Amino acid sequence: MTALAKSDDWIDRFEGLSKLEPGLRNVLTTRSHVVRLPADSVIFGPGKSPDNLLLLLQGTVRVQQLAENGREVVLYRVTAGESCVLTTACMLAYEDYAAEGIAETDIVAAAIPRGVFDDLVASSKEFRNFVFRAYSRRITDLFHVIEDIAFRRMDIRLAQKIIERADTGVLKATHAQLAAELGTAREVISRQLAEFQRRGWIAQSRGVIEILDCEGLRALAQS
Amino acid sequence: MTALAKSDDWIDRFEGLSKLEPGLRNVLTTRSHVVRLPADSVIFGPGKSPDNLLLLLQGTVRVQQLAENGREVVLYRVTAGESCVLTTACMLAYEDYAAEGIAETDIVAAAIPRGVFDDLVASSKEFRNFVFRAYSRRITDLFHVIEDIAFRRMDIRLAQKIIERADTGVLKATHAQLAAELGTAREVISRQLAEFQRRGWIAQSRGVIEILDCEGLRALAQS
DNA sequence: GGCGCTTGTGTGACTAGGTCACTGATCGCG
DNA sequence: CGCGATCAGTGACCTAGTCACACAAGCGCC
Numbered sequence: 001m002t003a004l005a006k007s008d009d010w011i012d013r014f015e016g017l018s019k020l021e022p023g024l025r026n027v028l029t030t031r032s033h034v035v036r037l038p039a040d041s042v043i044f045g046p047g048k049s050p051d052n053l054l055l056l057l058q059g060t061v062r063v064q065q066l067a068e069n070g071r072e073v074v075l076y077r078v079t080a081g082e083s084c085v086l087t088t089a090c091m092l093a094y095e096d097y098a099a100e101g102i103a104e105t106d107i108v109a110a111a112i113p114r115g116v117f118d119d120l121v122a123s124s125k126e127f128r129n130f131v132f133r134a135y136s137r138r139i140t141d142l143f144h145v146i147e148d149i150a151f152r153r154m155d156i157r158l159a160q161k162i163i164e165r166a167d168t169g170v171l172k173a174t175h176a177q178l179a180a181e182l183g184t185a186r187e188v189i190s191r192q193l194a195e196f197q198r199r200g201w202i203a204q205s206r207g208v209i210e211i212l213d214c215e216g217l218r219a220l221a222q223s
Numbered sequence: 224m225t226a227l228a229k230s231d232d233w234i235d236r237f238e239g240l241s242k243l244e245p246g247l248r249n250v251l252t253t254r255s256h257v258v259r260l261p262a263d264s265v266i267f268g269p270g271k272s273p274d275n276l277l278l279l280l281q282g283t284v285r286v287q288q289l290a291e292n293g294r295e296v297v298l299y300r301v302t303a304g305e306s307c308v309l310t311t312a313c314m315l316a317y318e319d320y321a322a323e324g325i326a327e328t329d330i331v332a333a334a335i336p337r338g339v340f341d342d343l344v345a346s347s348k349e350f351r352n353f354v355f356r357a358y359s360r361r362i363t364d365l366f367h368v369i370e371d372i373a374f375r376r377m378d379i380r381l382a383q384k385i386i387e388r389a390d391t392g393v394l395k396a397t398h399a400q401l402a403a404e405l406g407t408a409r410e411v412i413s414r415q416l417a418e419f420q421r422r423g424w425i426a427q428s429r430g431v432i433e434i435l436d437c438e439g440l441r442a443l444a445q446s
Numbered sequence: 447g448g449c450g451c452t453t454g455t456g457t458g459a460c461t462a463g464g465t466c467a468c469t470g471a472t473c474g475c476g
Numbered sequence: 477c478g479c480g481a482t483c484a485g486t487g488a489c490c491t492a493g494t495c496a497c498a499c500a501a502g503c504g505c506c
Binding site: 086121123142 | 288291296320321341345346351362372
């Protein structure tokens with residue numbers, strides 16, 4: 001861990017923090033530290049509550065819910081320029097949750113210790129707004145997850161996911177990963193993808209989905 | 224709306240606020256107001272964002288998610304002695320959520336205006352802890368809802384709900400209400416209840432479920 | 447009382463989604 | 477090349493959600 005004293009321009013990358021008072025910028029750069037973690041690190045999870053608020057500078061963190069039977073759902077992702085605020089709430093009390101945060105890529109983050117977080121919340125209206133806005137965003141995400149799982153059809157959700165996560169027409173993911181993403185079973189994904197393939201929308205090979213007809217997918221996704 | 228200047232003992236009913244500094248107790252009692260709302264009032268919802276933080280003194284508020292097709296799920300309930308914190312997050316930004324809060328009974332609450340909330344967060348560590356603890360609790364609730372919907376069987380969830388919400392062995396609720404509670408369809412509830420009845424666990428009449436064999440239900444509920 | 451209206455419940459047929467127990471395919475690697 | 481590990485496909489079966497009804501209970505009102 002190294003202090004961030006050298007520069008404070010990273011702060012501006014966080015929506016809502018650019019107008020932070022100069023003195024407090026200093027607090028952030030001198031009292032928070034850079035952490036670097038390799039992909040697949042467990043940032044927090046059952047029995048591992050974080051004691052820093054992370055502001056992500058590079059990489060993405062996937063937050064997912066685990067069930068006893070081994071199934072999982074992805075709740076949301078934290079990307080560069082965002083903060084892992086929900087962990088601040090979870091730092092205190094109510095430890096019995098089964099969500100975990102995992103680095104999806106190598107990540108670089110500014111770690112703000114609990115005490116500094118508290119000071120900043122106390123002393124800066126800017127920072128308070130930043131925190132509550134971040135909460136708002138995450139909670140809205142959770143609402144959407146609930147709506148999706150409870151009320152939307154799998155084929156539609158899968159089509160959306162493919163479009164959303166494909167990079168230049170190609171998505172590298174196994175059926176099992178997509179199932180975990182959507183909170184369903186592997187077989188369900190396999191069958192849906194087989195159907196997409198039958199319709200000529202995609203081509204498949206081990207661990208790879210190639211989009212052939214984006215329009216077809218898109219039409220399904222927004223119905 | 225009337226100011227609360229006369230007494231401040233209600234503050235102690237909120238876990239985490241009892242050690243609030245005397246000066247700030249004053250702020251709460253003089254700058255917040257009592258609101259009384261009849262059962263079924265919509266506290267907040269799409270297009271109706273609240274501009275007060277409510278601390279519930281009496282009654283309960285049900286927060287539920289609505290879907291286009293008319294179905295709904297109950298996300299959590301706020302009871303006397305708790306606060307409606309998630310609304311503070313939702314007060315700002317990200318207005319596109321489809322959750323609404325409804326008074327389940329006649330309610331009495333202390334309404335803390337946005338500015339006062341902000342002042343208190345700034346000036347009191349006690350109050351900050353109160354707020355973040357409340358967030359923590361709600362978010363944990365949401366995690367549980369997601370886990371339930373995604374991974375648990377309906378019969379188990381229904382048995383739990385019946386036990387949880389029954390009062391002296393009797394639950395007054397229509398099948399449609401229970402369906403909305405659990406985010407499923409009315410027919411599903413009807414069929415499950417028919418099965419519970421066949422097993423001698425409950426008796427039914429219009430709008431009423433009577434528990435006959437609590438052990439049977441309980442055994443199912445915790446499996 | 448008999449009449450309609452509203453609300454709540456029961457049912458059958460069907461589709462979608464999840465589970466189980468497999469088989470076969472593909473890959474990396476010694 | 478052979479072997480183990482991972483990934484994908486499949487059929488049978490069960491649970492859950494949808495649709496289109498019929499039926500029943502309560503309620504007001506001539």
